[in-house]
Amino acid sequence: MNPTKSSAISLRVNGETHSLTVDNRTTLLDALREHIDLTGTKKGCDQGQCGACTVLLDGRRANSCLQLAVAAEGRAVTTIEGMADGERLHPVQQAFLDFDGYQCGYCTPGQVCSAVAVIEEHAAGWPSAATADIRPETGPPPLDDNEIRERMSGNLCRCGAYVSIVRAVAEAAAQAAAVRESAGDTTPDGGSGSGTVPAGGSGARVTA
Amino acid sequence: MTAPTVSAPSTPMAVPSVSAATAAAGTTTSPAPTRTAGSSGAVGTSRTRLEGRAKVTGAARYAGEVPFAELAYGWLATSTVARGRIRSIGAEPVLAMPGVLAVLHHENAPRLKPGVGMMGPDATLQILQDDRVPHVGWPVALVVAETPEQARAAAEALVVTYDEEPHDVGFSSGHPGLHTPDGGPRARTDTEKGDIEAELAASAVVVDEEYTTPEEYHTAMEPHAAVARWEDGRLEVIDSNQGSHAVAQDLAKLFFLDATSVRVRSEHVGGAFGSKGLMRPHLIVAAMAATMLDRPVRVVLTRRQLFSMVGFRPATAQRIRLGAEPGGRLRALDHDATSFSSTINEYVEQSAQPSRVVYAADALRTRTRVVRLDVPTPSFMRAPGWAPGSFAIESAMDELAEKTGLDPITLRLRNEPEVGPASGLPFSSRNLIPCFEEGARRFGWTDRDPRPGTRRDGRWLLGTGMAAAAHSAGTAPSSASITAEADGTFTVRIAAADIGTGARTALTQIAADALETPLKTVRVKIADSDFGPAFLAGGSMGTASWAWAVTEAAAALREKLALVDQIPGEGTTARADTTELVMAMRGQERYAFGAQFAEVAVDVASGEVRVRRMLGTFAVGRVVNPLTARSQLIGGMIMGLSMALHEEGIRDTASGGLVNGDLAGYHVASNADVPVIEAGWVDDPDTYNPTGIKGLGEIGIVGVAAAIANAVWHATGIRHRSLPIRLDRVLTAGTAIENSIGGGAVTY
Numbered sequence: 001m002n003p004t005k006s007s008a009i010s011l012r013v014n015g016e017t018h019s020l021t022v023d024n025r026t027t028l029l030d031a032l033r034e035h036i037d038l039t040g041t042k043k044g045c046d047q048g049q050c051g052a053c054t055v056l057l058d059g060r061r062a063n064s065c066l067q068l069a070v071a072a073e074g075r076a077v078t079t080i081e082g083m084a085d086g087e088r089l090h091p092v093q094q095a096f097l098d099f100d101g102y103q104c105g106y107c108t109p110g111q112v113c114s115a116v117a118v119i120e121e122h123a124a125g126w127p128s129a130a131t132a133d134i135r136p137e138t139g140p141p142p143l144d145d146n147e148i149r150e151r152m153s154g155n156l157c158r159c160g161a162y163v164s165i166v167r168a169v170a171e172a173a174a175q176a177a178a179v180r181e182s183a184g185d186t187t188p189d190g191g192s193g194s195g196t197v198p199a200g201g202s203g204a205r206v207t208a
Numbered sequence: 209m210t211a212p213t214v215s216a217p218s219t220p221m222a223v224p225s226v227s228a229a230t231a232a233a234g235t236t237t238s239p240a241p242t243r244t245a246g247s248s249g250a251v252g253t254s255r256t257r258l259e260g261r262a263k264v265t266g267a268a269r270y271a272g273e274v275p276f277a278e279l280a281y282g283w284l285a286t287s288t289v290a291r292g293r294i295r296s297i298g299a300e301p302v303l304a305m306p307g308v309l310a311v312l313h314h315e316n317a318p319r320l321k322p323g324v325g326m327m328g329p330d331a332t333l334q335i336l337q338d339d340r341v342p343h344v345g346w347p348v349a350l351v352v353a354e355t356p357e358q359a360r361a362a363a364e365a366l367v368v369t370y371d372e373e374p375h376d377v378g379f380s381s382g383h384p385g386l387h388t389p390d391g392g393p394r395a396r397t398d399t400e401k402g403d404i405e406a407e408l409a410a411s412a413v414v415v416d417e418e419y420t421t422p423e424e425y426h427t428a429m430e431p432h433a434a435v436a437r438w439e440d441g442r443l444e445v446i447d448s449n450q451g452s453h454a455v456a457q458d459l460a461k462l463f464f465l466d467a468t469s470v471r472v473r474s475e476h477v478g479g480a481f482g483s484k485g486l487m488r489p490h491l492i493v494a495a496m497a498a499t500m501l502d503r504p505v506r507v508v509l510t511r512r513q514l515f516s517m518v519g520f521r522p523a524t525a526q527r528i529r530l531g532a533e534p535g536g537r538l539r540a541l542d543h544d545a546t547s548f549s550s551t552i553n554e555y556v557e558q559s560a561q562p563s564r565v566v567y568a569a570d571a572l573r574t575r576t577r578v579v580r581l582d583v584p585t586p587s588f589m590r591a592p593g594w595a596p597g598s599f600a601i602e603s604a605m606d607e608l609a610e611k612t613g614l615d616p617i618t619l620r621l622r623n624e625p626e627v628g629p630a631s632g633l634p635f636s637s638r639n640l641i642p643c644f645e646e647g648a649r650r651f652g653w654t655d656r657d658p659r660p661g662t663r664r665d666g667r668w669l670l671g672t673g674m675a676a677a678a679h680s681a682g683t684a685p686s687s688a689s690i691t692a693e694a695d696g697t698f699t700v701r702i703a704a705a706d707i708g709t710g711a712r713t714a715l716t717q718i719a720a721d722a723l724e725t726p727l728k729t730v731r732v733k734i735a736d737s738d739f740g741p742a743f744l745a746g747g748s749m750g751t752a753s754w755a756w757a758v759t760e761a762a763a764a765l766r767e768k769l770a771l772v773d774q775i776p777g778e779g780t781t782a783r784a785d786t787t788e789l790v791m792a793m794r795g796q797e798r799y800a801f802g803a804q805f806a807e808v809a810v811d812v813a814s815g816e817v818r819v820r821r822m823l824g825t826f827a828v829g830r831v832v833n834p835l836t837a838r839s840q841l842i843g844g845m846i847m848g849l850s851m852a853l854h855e856e857g858i859r860d861t862a863s864g865g866l867v868n869g870d871l872a873g874y875h876v877a878s879n880a881d882v883p884v885i886e887a888g889w890v891d892d893p894d895t896y897n898p899t900g901i902k903g904l905g906e907i908g909i910v911g912v913a914a915a916i917a918n919a920v921w922h923a924t925g926i927r928h929r930s931l932p933i934r935l936d937r938v939l940t941a942g943t944a945i946e947n948s949i950g951g952g953a954v955t956y
Contacts, residue, residue: 023357030356039273040266042478044429045511049871052429080266093264097256100839104708105263106429106478112264130880145884153880156871158429158479159708160846162882164839 009073013038014082022069029053031069032079040080040109044156051155054110055079061117061154080109083116092116092172101168103159111155115169118151119143119176143173250717250727254835258713258732259476259706268476271448272433272508279435280309282497282507283359284489285349285366286516287341290375290864291551291582294339297349298367305365307358309501312350314338318496324461326454326486331552332585333462335489336496341370342552343584344865345516350493352505375582377864379548381418381525385579386546389556397556399564399630402571404529407540411531415607419528419600420930421913423857423866424521426589427876430478431511432518434491437504445472447491449484451744453703456737458487463495474735477745480707481847482588483518485746490517515869519587520857522547524559526600536612536619538569541629543601546577550585554578557586558593562910563601564630565678565799566640567623572630582864588746590847591906594679595913599851599931602675602914607927615658616674616918617644628797636896639827640676640801646890647674647803647825660925661943668809668818669943673918677802677911681752681829681902684743685787688757690719690765691779698723699779700732700761703742704754709905710836711751717832718755718899722762741785748800748903751832753786755899760784798896800907802826804845804915810923812943815935817920819849822885822912827892829902837904841887844908850877851909852916853932 010019011028013036020035029046032038032055041064044052048066055064056078064077083090092115095101102108122143127134130150131141141147148169149162157165262268287294299311317336323329335347348368353359376385389397408414434447443465449455449472456472463470477484490507497505509517524547531540543563549555560574589595609616624641627634648654656672657663663670688702700719706712712732720727733739743753765782772780805823810816824845831837854875858867868874887908894900917928925944928937 023355025357025361033273034356037275038266039269042270042429043272043431043508045871047511047870047872049511050429080264084265089261089264096264097260100256100835102260102263102708103710103836103839103843104429104477104479105259105268106270108263109266149879149882153878156429156876156878158427158481158847158876159839160843160850160877160882161839162846162877162879163842163885165879 007070009070011069011072011077012075013077014079024070026069027065028067028069028072028077029064032064038079038081042106042109044107051114052107052110054113054155056113056117059120061114080112083112090116091175092168095168095172099164099168099171101164102161107155107157111152111157111165114152114155115172118148118169119173122147122151122173123176123180143170145170250720251830251832252834255713255717255833256835257710258716270430270433270476270478271435271446271474272506274435274446276435276437276504278503280352280354280497280501280503280505281356281359282350282352282493282505283363284347284493284507284509284513285351285363285368286513287344287346287348287370289341289370289372290344290377292341292370292372294341294348295369295371302351302362302366305358305362307354308351308362309354310352310497311366312336312352312493312496312500313348318499320462321464324458326458330486333458333487333492335492342550343516343582344863345513345584347489347493347517350497350507352497352501375864377581377583377859378861379523379579379581381527381546383579386577387579389554389576389578395556395558397576399572399574401630404540404542404571404573407571408529408531411539412534413532413608413611415528415530415604415611417528417604417607417929419526419603421524421596421599422931423523423859424589424851424855425515425857425874426481426483426518426520427514427871427874428479428481428483431509431514432484432488432490433506433508434494435504435506436491436494436498438498438502441469443470443495445470445491445495447472447474448477449474450477450480450705450707450746451485451703451742452705452735452737453741454744455487455491459491459495462492470737472737474705477705477707480745481590482592482746484707485588485744488518511871512869515866516584519585519589521589521592521596522549522555522557522586524557524596526559526597528600528604530604530608532608532612534612536608536614536622538567538623540571541567541569542573544575545597548579548581548583548586550583551580553585554580555586557596559597559600561593562597562678565628565797566601566676568625568629569623574630583859590844591679591909594906594910595848595851598675598677598911599913599917602911603917603929606673606914606918606921617648617653620644620676631797633795633797636796636798637892637894638801639890639892640803642890643801643803643825643827646888647805647823650825650886650888651805651823653805660922665809667811667813669812669923670807670809671919671921671923672805672807673915673922674803674805675911675914675918677804677907678799679748679907679910681798681800682747682749683756683790683793683897684749684753685785685790686742686753686757687740687783687785688742688754688761689739689781689783690761691781692765692769692775693779694775694777697729697731698725700730700758701739702732702734702754702757703737703739704734704750705745706734707745709745709750709840710833711745711754713836714751714832715754715758719758719762722759723766748906750903752897752899752901752903755901756789756897757784757786759899760786796896798894798902800826800828800902800904802907802911804911806912806915806919808916808919808923810920810938812924812938815938817853817933817938819883819916821883822849824887824908826887826889826904826907828889828904828907829892829894830900831889832901838887840904841908842885844906845885845887845912846877846882848909848912849882849916851931852913854881856932
């Protein structure tokens with residue numbers, strides 16, 4: 001194998017297509033940081049243990065340090081830089097800021113990307129290890145604090161902002177549920193982002 | 209948060225301090241106490257972080273993220289043996305690999321000035337200077353290449369051979385190499401008051417136990433990173449550290465440069481906890497390579513390298529002997545603390561510190577011993593000494609409460625000192641009792657059944673525990689400047705660091721009040737060595753030290769402005785340096801205090817310990833920003849939970865290396881491990897430092913491990929004197945409670 005072999009690829013990141021030539025060993029994480037200058041995605045361990053490099057691949061969260069850039073061709077990559085709507089922060093970003101869901105900020109982009117996906121995964125009815133009853137007919141479990149903790153546990157935070165992160169995710173999830181309800185979407189098993197949070201699944205914990 | 213300080217690790221007496229007389233004079237001659245309480249009222253109100261938007265959008269650039277044209281990438285190769293000499297470095301074939309620009313090693317690297325170090329000669333800075341290998345993971349070469357992939361492949365291909373020598377990495381309290389360290393005048397290792405043996409012999413109740421804590425690692429989320437380059441005759445550096453000015457000073461000395469020829473900046477730092485207080489190898493080799501290649505070079509440590517190059521908390525073994533009257537009053541307190549350091553530096557974990565501060569005893573003895581092993585050099589980690597030391601003394605106090613039949617809080621109230629127990633000096637303030645009272649009320653401690661093993665929830669045994677906490681609250685010299693701009697705004701410049709503490713925001717609040725101007729008219733620039741001397745973000749001294757400099761600069765500026773009709777285009781600037789003010793501080797002991805409470809559930813079938821809730825109540829002086837203060841306190845408590853249940857660096861005696869040096873093997877608390885945690889504070893007026901600020905980066909972790917261990921005893925009736933309280937330890941120890949699963953030790 002020739003270790004210098006490189007490939008010309010195009011990556012679709014935050015809706016923009018980037019053409020670049022990468023060493024075949026280049027991870028998606030390094031392609032973002034070193035080639036496209038999107039340094040918002042962080043390198044905490046470079047071996048899939050900390051979650052700081054979390055991005056969305058075709059809408060689902062993934063550790064970009066464990067993904068080769070050449071294998072990400074043709075997939076939609078969403079990074080922290082693609083979360084805000086212009087100057088308007090994504091509700092998850094706003095909640096992290098308001099609830100102080102971070103300290104040093106280094107794990108934050110990964111936490112935010114995870115949280116955005118968690119809210120959609122939950123709304124779509126995906127169970128977690130914390131879900132008491134996973135039978136489909138019981139519908140999505142309430143997104144209570146234990147569900148959030150379990151679902152967010154792939155993202156380490158050494159500053160110990162977990163308590164505020166849980167509050168921020170709960171707040172953003174409640175907002176997302178309210179938006180879905182006002183849009184009249186009550187389909188329980190809709191695709192990504194179209195499910196419903198059952199009544200009682202939000203309110204109390206937001207004010208905790 | 210922890211870092212080398214002028215006072216830590218040290219005895220309480222070493223904290224630069226103001227005598228009672230000086231302090232009193234200070235309050236009359238200096239208007240500082242009122243300066244911080246200016247009319248705009250920013251201090252004491254919750255503010256979201258000024259850099260918050262940059263952090264949640266990914267726009268904040270950390271040290272390894274600033275792009276440069278012609279940037280080259282350095283990758284360290286590290287030793288695979290624990291002791292010996294380098295026989296050969298196979299640079300030739302590596303230099304022929306694609307993209308490789310240089311291989312730096314001890315035979316060709318620039319010579320560094322010996323004896324340089326922030327706290328005295330620091331041998332860990334002497335990178336690539338000789339063939340000696342003092343531990344596994346010591347840097348032996350830097351490979352520089354055009355891309356990170358090329359640099360990594362080349363570093364991994366580099367063949368280094370060694371003449372290996374026998375090594376010793378095995379620590380215990382019985383190690384024959386234990387000796388009295390030379391702590392220097394600021395780091396007293398031993399104290400003695402009264403006749404400890406006579407008082408123990410005369411005591412009705414005695415506790416005599418050994419407590420152990422393992423190697424613990426900072427594991428900040430941002431790996432240490434630096435980019436160095438020469439620009440207009442200056443060595444320009446962007447580095448991940450806790451104090452840009454101190455690092456710049458050392459870097460200049462190390463490379464035989466004028467102090468003015470080096471500039472270090474650290475705009476955003478992704479956590480530190482002490483590991484970024486001192487200059488670290490990544491920066492030194494980046495500067496070497498930038499000099500040799502005359503182009504910008506970036507070096508980022510890998511996660512695994514962080515476990516051997518940026519310090520850690522050494523394992524400790526601590527024997528505590530308590531002797532008390534039947535009513536609980538202490539006649540004797542003996543704290544014998546042992547730990548280890550490397551063969552090249554003598555770092556001393558001052559675990560006996562809390563026993564010189566928290567309880568009164570007729571006889572009080574503390575001893576600190578250290579043994580030099582073939583391991584990486586340990587260093588300050590959040591609440592050095594205080595955190596492991598509090599596990600020992602606060603666990604022992606719980607054992608004494610059990611033996612005397614006293615409530616743990618009652619026992620502590622009966623041993624509350626009037627003055628510093630070891631020093632005899634007055635406390636600048638001591639509001640520990642209100643912490644106990646307020647904490648007990650909020651936690652619901654009063655209704656607690658003291659008997660162990662009385663509560664059960666299905667398969668879970670439930671228990672509650674508490675511990676006291678103390679941490680030094682020192683002040684160090686710093687300087688700041690403030691410019692009144694022509695447009696009516698103000699620019700504050702201070703070489704402070706915001707490692708996640710919220711310092712940038714807090715200093716803006718401080719400055720706004722001191723200038724009596726709205727918050728939005730103040731911009732604070734930090735983390736640039738060109739701003740002049742300022743203390744590190746460490747030792748819980750950062751904000752207290754910087755805020756004093758900022759308030760002094762504000763006062764000087766206001767005096768200046770009173771004489772000016774119109775601000776010129778370049779603005780009007782005033783500077784202040786608190787060196788003389790701080791050096792005049794003598795004769796008092798100053799601490800933050802706290803009370804930690806925890807409720808745990810123990811599954812004796814699986815050995816799992818779950819923390820169900822925690823509450824911390826603290827006396828931390830003036831709280832500048834309640835929002836970020838609470839975050840920092842809770843963050844410390846979570847690190848304490850992690851210390852109690854998860855963290856343990858495991859060293860292989862055969863290879864001398866760490867077995868679990870990554871984030872899969874070295875467990876830190878994840879979100880699912882952390883329950884509802886509350887932190888609050890009591891009134892704690894203390895203008896010994898006129899800003900009234902004590903600092904709260906470290907007090908949060910102190911006492912937590914003991915509170916959790918004490919709760920595990922309350923749940924099971926079994927004492928866990930070794931951290932972490934692992935599943936296998938709980939299973940092996942089982943439970944002393946009859947009628948529980950297995951009726952005793954559970955074996956599978």
